[in-house]
Amino acid sequence: MIEITANPALTGFTASKILWVQNNEPAVYEKCRHILLPKDYIRYKLTGEFATEVSDASGMQLLDVPKRGWSDEVLEKLGIDKALLGTVYESIEPTGTVHRAASEVTGLPVGAVVVGGAGDNAAAAVGTGTVVDGFAFVTIGTSGVVYAHTDKPVIDPRGRVHTFCCAVPGAWHVMGVTQAAGLSLKWFRDNFCQAEIETAKGMGIDPYELITAETARIPIGAERLIYLPYLMGERTPHLDPDCRGMFFGLSALHTRPHMLRAVMEGVSFSLNDCMNILRSMGVAPDALVACGGGGKSAFWRQMMADIMGARIKTIVASEGAALGVGILAAVGTGLYGSVPEACKTILPESSSVQPNAADAAKYAEVYKMYTALYPAVKDMYKALAAM
Numbered sequence: 001m002i003e004i005t006a007n008p009a010l011t012g013f014t015a016s017k018i019l020w021v022q023n024n025e026p027a028v029y030e031k032c033r034h035i036l037l038p039k040d041y042i043r044y045k046l047t048g049e050f051a052t053e054v055s056d057a058s059g060m061q062l063l064d065v066p067k068r069g070w071s072d073e074v075l076e077k078l079g080i081d082k083a084l085l086g087t088v089y090e091s092i093e094p095t096g097t098v099h100r101a102a103s104e105v106t107g108l109p110v111g112a113v114v115v116g117g118a119g120d121n122a123a124a125a126v127g128t129g130t131v132v133d134g135f136a137f138v139t140i141g142t143s144g145v146v147y148a149h150t151d152k153p154v155i156d157p158r159g160r161v162h163t164f165c166c167a168v169p170g171a172w173h174v175m176g177v178t179q180a181a182g183l184s185l186k187w188f189r190d191n192f193c194q195a196e197i198e199t200a201k202g203m204g205i206d207p208y209e210l211i212t213a214e215t216a217r218i219p220i221g222a223e224r225l226i227y228l229p230y231l232m233g234e235r236t237p238h239l240d241p242d243c244r245g246m247f248f249g250l251s252a253l254h255t256r257p258h259m260l261r262a263v264m265e266g267v268s269f270s271l272n273d274c275m276n277i278l279r280s281m282g283v284a285p286d287a288l289v290a291c292g293g294g295g296k297s298a299f300w301r302q303m304m305a306d307i308m309g310a311r312i313k314t315i316v317a318s319e320g321a322a323l324g325v326g327i328l329a330a331v332g333t334g335l336y337g338s339v340p341e342a343c344k345t346i347l348p349e350s351s352s353v354q355p356n357a358a359d360a361a362k363y364a365e366v367y368k369m370y371t372a373l374y375p376a377v378k379d380m381y382k383a384l385a386a387m
Contacts, residue, residue, distance in 0.1 A: 004064050004071050015061035049096035058163075090169040126168075129347040144274075176274025178229065221362065314352070
């Protein structure tokens, strides 16, 4: 399965959902005529074409990711009729045009070209210029993502990270995902930072500005307090639905700002877990674009640069995935010759931070302890889940 689809069998992928419907709602499955991803259903409503593209289809676990086409072997063994699936295109290829009925509903002109498009992270990659080897982006949204471009299909045989076709024809991406990145800080803020929320409201500023200011006063390592950000289980690197969050090392000297610092460091360490797996696979970006809500924090960007040992940069545009699919449409309709050419023209760099060697050494000591904690309590997580 990993050799063909570049990923282990996961419940969140489309193949597993299809099998669930087959097994639990067979009458519904019998009525099925087409299987489309959400954006591809919108494509169908606009154009009348049943189609998808390689980046989003990579997450269906029905695609031969190295060969960039449906896998007859997987479809046969899962009992899924290939005729149910749409034609697979590259992300920049025209897939149809807007028909008159759709034009009347949407206001889009009849004959407007609809290109392949992309899945969310593949689109964000284009919107951040992560379209050539050596480039990556890191996202701190609800979840966390470390995404690196590669010109060849590099697959982790242990399935710890995802390899998908990317939106650049003939290229791929490797992606590590953590479940509770920005979610960890939001969870802590919502439950324990009412004073900051009220103060920020009175000042007309974002509560995270006050939280960051408090956190910055605490030394690296939060005076021997470590946070594991497994509020929702974890994907990379553990692929463990039973693991849970933890503060390790709490003592009477610790305050709320200590815990906030530990949360931000723990999330950054989890993203560094993703980065280290990519590096072990020979995908070694030397610069990352910071995206998502957490990426707006200069303090957090510096922390990630120190922990990951890489330059962290931002770009002027903040639209991310929406801008990315706009660029794909521009290439697909001939405004630019290639995705890299378009990104180079449209996406100037805004600012960047370099790792601080002294701070990086301090973080490395804490990270060593962080990586030892999950193996030490792994069996206890299983016992806890069984209670």
